[in-house]
Amino acid sequence: MILKHTVRTALIGLKTNKSRSALTILGIVIGVTAIIVIVSLGEGAQSLILGQIQGLGSRVIGVVPGRIPKSPTDIVATLSASLTTRDLAALERKENVPHAEYIIPVVFGSETISYEGRTYRPTIFGGNEMMADVYDSYPERGRNVTADEVHNSAAVVILGYNVADKLAPNSDLLNQRVKIKGKNFLVIGIRAKMGSVTLINFDEMAMMPYTTAQQYVFGIRYYNRFIVRADKDENVISTVHDIQATLRQLHGITDPDKDDFSIQTQADALKTVGIVLTALTLFLAMVAAISLVVGGIGIMNIMLVSVTERTREIGLRKAIGATNRDILMQFLLEAVILTGVGGVIGILLGAGLSFAISLVIRNVFGLDWNFTFPLQAALLGIGVSSIIGLIFGLYPARTAAKKSPIEALRYE
């Protein structure tokens, strides 16, 4: 029999049992939908996060206290007070780190701000006059902190949009005084609503000179991190080495494995985030793939019922000239068409669902989220579901093909 006719016979077989066919492929549809949604969201998240990291600029280097723990007993890893003023001074010297364009010492933590009886607890971010530059977060109204204010530990603060809004919903806080830890701070700037940028939500943040934050807010002498910007892209690596050499000398470290600080560059961050997200996406997709197998078993089950139910039809077809191969192909094609159609429906549903989710993320959460259609996952979805049809359809189809025409015709 010609393939075209086999396909048509299979289609007719499926069409005469429409609702059962539809229910049979449900498992496959759900499985493929889940895979598409997971992979699409995974890719969306990855491009969002990578985009934000890249938004920092490729010349930005982060120095953080402690090192990435190598074992559960690695105590130094948890030390957080290892970056000191002495370190900062050493790094700022041109002869130590010649290619540093600027260095921002950073301290941060949560603290309560109050204004006329209202209180709010945002993240306090202490930096210097360059912090608005590196994060591209200049105030919408008012001004940035100045070098003098940093030098003098001036009690000034720049409020994020939400912070200002929560403290004074009906009045303008610019040039007003707010209280933090009992001390008055002059509000010198208020930022526009900007949502989450570079994984930091500036709307929920109050920025001030790091000196002020250390002295009046947190009462610490160390730093939570240094942000160093190299003057040129090609100098990033040498700058990393210069920072390492300077800090190791100051901290008396000879073995790089015993570092009490670690350095993060763009490339590192991109790589780490990329690996983590890809692994996570793969893992979730695998979980979803299990549902494909379960769907395949469902198909096998229904196909077996169908073969038994259509025993007389099989007997008749054999009596009028169908070969074993014709019968095998008919039932195999029914299974493959079922799973293939299930795969296509799953891809359409998955794409639609991911698109809807991306709209929600854009509009409700205000993130710069892009919908991506995972073509590879889609092709894989169709391929895998068809193969599952082939595998799980084979047994019922063989059962059908092996029936003797006489026994099949006698079947009641």
Added chain:
Amino acid sequence: MALMEVRDLEKTYQDEDVATRVLKGITLDISEGEFLAIMGPSGSGKSTLLHILGFLEKPSDGSYRFDDRTVDEYTEQEVARVRNKKFGFIFQSFNLLPRTTVLENVKLPLLYSGVREELWEEKAKQAIERVGLSHRLDFEPSQLSGGEKQRVAIARALVNDPQVIFADEPTGNLDSKSGELVMETIQRLHAGMGNTVILITHETYTAEYAQRIVRLYDGQVESDVKVANRRTGKAFVK
């Protein structure tokens, strides 16, 4: 030379440990164009004989030659081909595909025949016309009477212009009026087209439409006679 030569044919069914000998040495010649009725009580082996003659089952012992080749010489592919091109089957319980129109049911053997698709419609319609059901082309089996269903089955058996038509108790599920009409249709086709017809029945009345009656008893040929007064289709309309 006979179209079908049966020599000492035996068939034993092995069901777990119990062996049942259904055919115990049948010898029979059937010529091209003959209209033969095989009769016998239940369990006499008449259906089994028909299935072996129709390539639906293989004999356990003895020989069966069709078209000058023994049944063992046909490969599985050839067996399917003979069933498709040279044989046409009519069953007691019609065996039409449900939820499928008369036209599509009759087309079914063409699907496996290698006949060009453009000819299917025409051939199927011709076969349906021969059994007088042209006004029922788009009906589904559930909308037909028993007699009409059996005539659709006859049309399906005819569609590939078979050499031999096998009819296994074709009137068994029908009332006497419909049964007569079905038998007259078969008889008229035999007369008009000269196919070999092998009919199974346990009613003498039905068997008398044939030219020759072979009676089986307990797996053996009891008698083999020519029909003196053939019943003819005087009740046949159209």
